[in-house]
Amino acid sequence: MNEARSLPLTELPPLDGELSLDTEVRAAAADDFGHVVERMPLAVLRPGSVQDIALVTRWAADNGWKVAARGQGHSTFGRSQVDTGIVIDMTGFGDIHRVGEDHIVVGAGATWRSVLAATLPRKLTPPVLTNYLDLSVGGTLSVGGIGGTTHRYGMATDNVRELEVVTGEGKVFTCSREENTELFDCVRAGLGQFALITRATLSLVAAPDRARRYALVYPDLESLAADQRLLLRKGRADHLQGSILAPDGRWRHQLEMVVFHASGDQPDDDAVLAGLADDRAQAQIDDLSYREYVEAFDKFEELLRTTGEWANAHPWWLTFLPGSAAEETAAAVLADIEPQDVGVHGLVTFYPLTVDAIRTPLVTMPAGEVVFTFNLIRFASTDTQQVGHMLEQNRALYPRIRAAGGVVYPVSAFPLTPSEWEEHFGARWPVVRSAKERFDPAHCLTPGYEVF
Numbered sequence: 256m257n258e259a260r261s262l263p264l265t266e267l268p269p270l271d272g273e274l275s276l277d278t279e280v281r282a283a284a285a286d287d288f289g290h291v292v293e294r295m296p297l298a299v300l301r302p303g304s305v306q307d308i309a310l311v312t313r314w315a316a317d318n319g320w321k322v323a324a325r326g327q328g329h330s331t332f333g334r335s336q337v338d339t340g341i342v343i344d345m346t347g348f349g350d351i352h353r354v355g356e357d358h359i360v361v362g363a364g365a366t367w368r369s370v371l372a373a374t375l376p377r378k379l380t381p382p383v384l385t386n387y388l389d390l391s392v393g394g395t396l397s398v399g400g401i402g403g404t405t406h407r408y409g410m411a412t413d414n415v416r417e418l419e420v421v422t423g424e425g426k427v428f429t430c431s432r433e434e435n436t437e438l439f440d441c442v443r444a445g446l447g448q449f450a451l452i453t454r455a456t457l458s459l460v461a462a463p464d465r466a467r468r469y470a471l472v473y474p475d476l477e478s479l480a481a482d483q484r485l486l487l488r489k490g491r492a493d494h495l496q497g498s499i500l501a502p503d504g505r506w507r508h509q510l511e512m513v514v515f516h517a518s519g520d521q522p523d524d525d526a527v528l529a530g531l532a533d534d535r536a537q538a539q540i541d542d543l544s545y546r547e548y549v550e551a552f553d554k555f556e557e558l559l560r561t562t563g564e565w566a567n568a569h570p571w572w573l574t575f576l577p578g579s580a581a582e583e584t585a586a587a588v589l590a591d592i593e594p595q596d597v598g599v600h601g602l603v604t605f606y607p608l609t610v611d612a613i614r615t616p617l618v619t620m621p622a623g624e625v626v627f628t629f630n631l632i633r634f635a636s637t638d639t640q641q642v643g644h645m646l647e648q649n650r651a652l653y654p655r656i657r658a659a660g661g662v663v664y665p666v667s668a669f670p671l672t673p674s675e676w677e678e679h680f681g682a683r684w685p686v687v688r689s690a691k692e693r694f695d696p697a698h699c700l701t702p703g704y705e706v707f
């Protein structure tokens with residue numbers, strides 16, 4: 256009854272860490288933040304060294320098992336799960352190895368919070384941070400990593416200098432723009448398909464002293480988008496996001512802009528807000544320290560933990576829409592869904608990016624210079640029927656998004672078939688397929704996306 260016994264452990268060379276067959280340990284790795292998909296692994300590796308990851312990956316590949324890394328388990332659709340194989344728990348692999356003047360070297364299991372704990376005392380920061388800081392660096396780099404400064408600096412994957420990785424054949428490589436470039440280009444945003452990331456060198460920039468945050472309210476999506484486009488064009492916002500939420504059952508449209516500044520050199524609000532058509536009486540302006548700015552999501556998490564929504568299912572739906580059809584497509588989708596389809600404290604995020612800033616080859620974006628994120632950040636109740644309904648909606652939305660020229664962000668709670676993945680990667684599919692054969696010929700790595 257315990258499938259774990261079927262692993263021929265005697266054939267495994269001694270490890271620096273531990274391969275656990277414990278039911279509780281395996282059950283923890285069978286779940287994720289989505290609480291939608293559950294797959295029980297045969298074992299969980301807590302690696303003591305990169306050699307452990309290499310040995311176990313090679314051993315698994317030779318024996319026909321699958322392997323996936325698990326960072327913080329915040330994916331929403333079983334992407335770090337494996338049923339016929341081994342989950343590699345990266346949480347103990349998060350050392351901060353070195354902080355330089357413009358870079359930091361970390362274990363892939365490090366979280367963005369731990370990166371900041373090492374960099375902020377030196378007044379340094381990664382240029383792009385995810386809104387939520389308790390994601391692992393490796394988990395984020397395997398998908399992209401979008402944040403409020405992406406319109407300027409691209410994805411987290413665009414701000415990586417070097418990676419140490421273990422391929423599906425259990426070989427350890429260092430890769431960068433200069434060395435093993437093919438590997439570097441397919442591992443970043445590569446959905447864990449070609450190699451596992453064990454160590455990352457991330458670029459750092461000077462951390463601003465202060466962040467002046469403007470929360471502006473709009474009557475509808477068109478006026479919100481018009482001002483977002485204006486701000487993007489004028490380059491006025493250091494951080495630019497926006498959301499549509501329904502605290503009282505009616506959609507409310509909100510723009511969030513942050514302007515960084517030095518202490519004692521406050522931005523001129525009139526200049527920052529010039530030409531914007533928001534309902535100024537409802538505008539909220541706060542002056543925050545940079546730390547308060549990067550930790551802003553913590554308050555939201557605290558609220559969701561209090562209401563229980565943090566522990567419920569999260570059938571998230573994340574997409575990028577082409578700028579040419581963003582307002583029209585998002586408005587049509589919003590007209591067809593109800594506020595309860597994202598949950599009591601759920602929200603729809605909607606904001607523009609300049610595609611030029613995004614250079615990671617495997618980050619898939621719609622055509623055009625400007626694209627919009629359009630995400631249904633759903634917090635379900637405990638009602639399983641509601642979860643089913645949200646998942647059905649995700650499925651029904653897919654062809655609509657594709658027809659509008661949009662693409663999914665692969666962190667969505669949504670099963671793509673291999674041919675839909677092929678469609679997703681489009682012109683890059685031949686590169687994806689040949690990199691798979693080259694670096695993971697046994698198709699051992701990260702089966703949770705079902706790409707192959």
Ligand SMILES: Cc1cc2nc3c(=O)[nH]c(=O)nc-3n(C[C@H](O)[C@H](O)[C@H](O)COP(=O)(O)OP(=O)(O)OC[C@H]3O[C@@H](n4cnc5c(N)ncnc54)[C@H](O)[C@@H]3O)c2cc1C
Binds near residue numbers: 325364384385453666
């Ligand atoms: C509350 C919340 C807020 C979020 N905010 C943002 C945001 O602002 N921007 C954004 O872009 N995303 C955001 N996300 C999505 C998030 O970036 C991804 O889900 C990310 O993959 C989660 O990282 P993790 O460490 O929890 O990864 P896991 O869930 O542990 O893993 C995710 C995937 O990455 C793979 N993986 C993990 N570690 C490695 C590794 N070392 N090498 C190779 N593959 C690996 C796993 O096998 C799996 O396929 C958010 C998610 C949550 C839950």
